[in-house]
Amino acid sequence: MAAEEGKVDPMKQFTIEPLFGSDWQLADGFNIAFTNSALWMAITAVVVWVFVAGGMKRQLVPGRWQMAVETMTGFIDDMLEANIGKAGRKYVPYIFSLFMFILFGNLLGLVPVGVIPGVHAFTFTSHFTVTGVLAILSFSIVLIVGFWKHGFHFFSLFVPKDTPFVMAIFIAPIEFVSFMVRPFSLALRLFVAMMAGHVLLKVLASFVIAGGGAGPALGAAVGIPSFVLMVAISALEILVAGIQAYVFALLTSLYINDAENLH
Amino acid sequence: MPQIVQIADTLTSQVFWLLVFFGLTFLVVGLGMVPKIMGTVDLRDKQIADDLAEAQAARDAADSEEAAWRKRENDNRAAAQGVIAEAKAAGAKASGAKLSKAQKRLDTRLAKAETAIEAARSSAMAEIEAVAADAARDIVARIAGATVEPAAAEAAVKEVMAHG
Numbered sequence: 001m002a003a004e005e006g007k008v009d010p011m012k013q014f015t016i017e018p019l020f021g022s023d024w025q026l027a028d029g030f031n032i033a034f035t036n037s038a039l040w041m042a043i044t045a046v047v048v049w050v051f052v053a054g055g056m057k058r059q060l061v062p063g064r065w066q067m068a069v070e071t072m073t074g075f076i077d078d079m080l081e082a083n084i085g086k087a088g089r090k091y092v093p094y095i096f097s098l099f100m101f102i103l104f105g106n107l108l109g110l111v112p113v114g115v116i117p118g119v120h121a122f123t124f125t126s127h128f129t130v131t132g133v134l135a136i137l138s139f140s141i142v143l144i145v146g147f148w149k150h151g152f153h154f155f156s157l158f159v160p161k162d163t164p165f166v167m168a169i170f171i172a173p174i175e176f177v178s179f180m181v182r183p184f185s186l187a188l189r190l191f192v193a194m195m196a197g198h199v200l201l202k203v204l205a206s207f208v209i210a211g212g213g214a215g216p217a218l219g220a221a222v223g224i225p226s227f228v229l230m231v232a233i234s235a236l237e238i239l240v241a242g243i244q245a246y247v248f249a250l251l252t253s254l255y256i257n258d259a260e261n262l263h
Numbered sequence: 264m265p266q267i268v269q270i271a272d273t274l275t276s277q278v279f280w281l282l283v284f285f286g287l288t289f290l291v292v293g294l295g296m297v298p299k300i301m302g303t304v305d306l307r308d309k310q311i312a313d314d315l316a317e318a319q320a321a322r323d324a325a326d327s328e329e330a331a332w333r334k335r336e337n338d339n340r341a342a343a344q345g346v347i348a349e350a351k352a353a354g355a356k357a358s359g360a361k362l363s364k365a366q367k368r369l370d371t372r373l374a375k376a377e378t379a380i381e382a383a384r385s386s387a388m389a390e391i392e393a394v395a396a397d398a399a400r401d402i403v404a405r406i407a408g409a410t411v412e413p414a415a416a417e418a419a420v421k422e423v424m425a426h427g
Contacts, residue, residue, distance in 0.1 A: 014265040016273045030275050037273070038280035045284040052296045058303045060310065073300050092301065093293035101288050127266050129277040134285070195266070 008209060010202035014126055014195065037130070040122045044105045052100070072100070079250060084257045091256055094141065098134065099249040106194060106241030110234065125244075126194040128187055135187035138252040142182075146259035154262060161263045186251055193244045197237040204230045395420045 018024075018033040026032045055062075055069025062070060076096045080088030102125055109123025124130045146154040158175040159168045204226045211222030396416040403411050 011264055016265065016269050016277070018276075024276075026275075026279065030279075031272070032279045033273075033276050034280070035273065035276055037277060038284070041280055041284040045288045048288055049292055052292045052300070055300055056296060058299065060307060062307075069300055070304050073297055074304060077301060093297050094289060096297050097285070097289040097293035100292070101285055124277075124281070127277060129266070129270065129274055130281050133278050133281050137285075191266075 008202060008206035010199045010206065013120065013122070013198055013202060016127075036120070036122045037124045037127065040105070040108060040124050041130075044101060044108055044124075047108065048097075048100045048104050051104075072096070076249065080253050083250070083253045084260050087260050088253065088256075091141075091253065095249050095253055098138070098252060099245050102134070102190065102248050103242060103245035106245060107238065109194070109198070110237055110241060123194050123198060125190055126198060128191040131187040131191040132183070134190075134248070135183040138186065138248075138255065139183040141252075142255045142259045145256060146262070149259065150262050154259070157258055157262060182251075182255060186248065190244050190248055193240055197233070197240055200233060201230060201237065204233065392417065392420050392424065395424070 016035045016037050018035050019039060020034050022031070022033045024031065024033045052069055054065040055067075057063065057066050059066060073092065073096060076099060077089065077092050080091055080095060084091070105125045106123065109121050109125070111121055113119045113121050146157070150156075158172045158179065160171065160175070163171055207226040208223045208230070211226065212219040214222075396413060396419075399420055400411050400413065400416045403409055403416070
């Protein structure tokens with residue numbers, strides 16, 4: 001997928017590059033090179049920490065920042081209470097971290113730091129290796145909680161309540177497949193949504209550049225509408241960044257609900 | 264797609280650094296800060312609920328106090344009305360007795376005065392008769408030159424006066 005000379009490759013933005021040498025090894029063959037992806041994860045972690053730390057004043061009458069942080073924790077708390085009930089409170093730290101990490105990762109990838117020469121924004125949530133690990137984490141919590149609380153009775157999750165035995169024979173395998181697909185759908189949904197938006201923006205950007213290179217008339221005819229569309233789609237991408245983080249957290253909480261309250 | 268092309272080279276690095284930074288986020292922010300923030304929120308909610316309950320209790324106390332005060336006030340008012348009515352009745356009785364006493368005194372005085380007036384009148388009448396008899400006798404003596412017995416003159420005067 002090599003780009004031709006002078007053309008914009010919409011996929012180049014997803015390339016992972018080692019920043020401080022590529023020979024960092026944790027063990028033999030276990031490469032842990034600090035890449036641009038790792039850098040943006042670090043930035044995201046720091047920004048999340050700064051955001052939440054700003055709300056740690058613990059005042060009785062909150063300021064704006066504290067109010068914003070408390071709104072976020074309250075939002076996650078309400079979501080878990082609505083989906084899981086009182087038992088959902090103990091998952092707030094995990095779901096909150098997950099939601100904020102994905103949300104800030106998505107949003108930071110949209111920050112136009114590319115206007116500074118040599119700096120490139122990187123959206124680590126557009127890599128299924130990352131979203132896959134997060135999905136596996138959530139799925140593992142579901143499995144651990146489910147088997148911890150219900151033991152082998154957790155398998156009754158695959159037989160919906162009051163199913164006749166004859167139908168259960170057919171339904172159980174389907175339910176099992178749908179259950180096992182969950183981590184994949186969880187990971188792919190976020191990965192695809194983030195990648196698609198960024199590809200679309202880059203494709204439209206290439207239209208602007210190519211139109212501009214083809215002369216003023218064509219540049220105005222193609223470039224200006226493309227640029228207007230880019231602005232609109234950027235706004236849409238900010239919305240998608242929030243929605244996808246919310247969907248990831250919401251689905252995780254729904255799956256945990258299956259484990260916490262079996263039928 | 265770099266995500267697929269580079270997967271063999273970058274998988275371990277991606278997973279490692281994600282676990283490091285998401286793990287740090289979870290430990291520091293999720294476990295370290297979020298419970299404190301939610302604790303603050305809970306504390307505030309509890310304080311608000313307590314304040315509201317306290318205000319409600321104070322309001323209820325004030326309401327019962329007011330009801331008690333109203334009852335006491337009504338009782339006092341009723342008692343005062345009773346005292347006033349009693350005093351009015353006693354006053355009316357006393358003044359009635361005084362009035363009747365005064366009336367009686369007036370009546371006796373009136374009766375005495377009337378009898379005195381009657382006596383004075385009758386004595387005056389008798390005197391008028393005597394004067395009239397004397398005058399009649401003088402008139403008869405002057406006009407007729409006759410001398411009338413005082414007794415006869417008196418009788419004549421009496422007769423005339425009786426006819427009035």
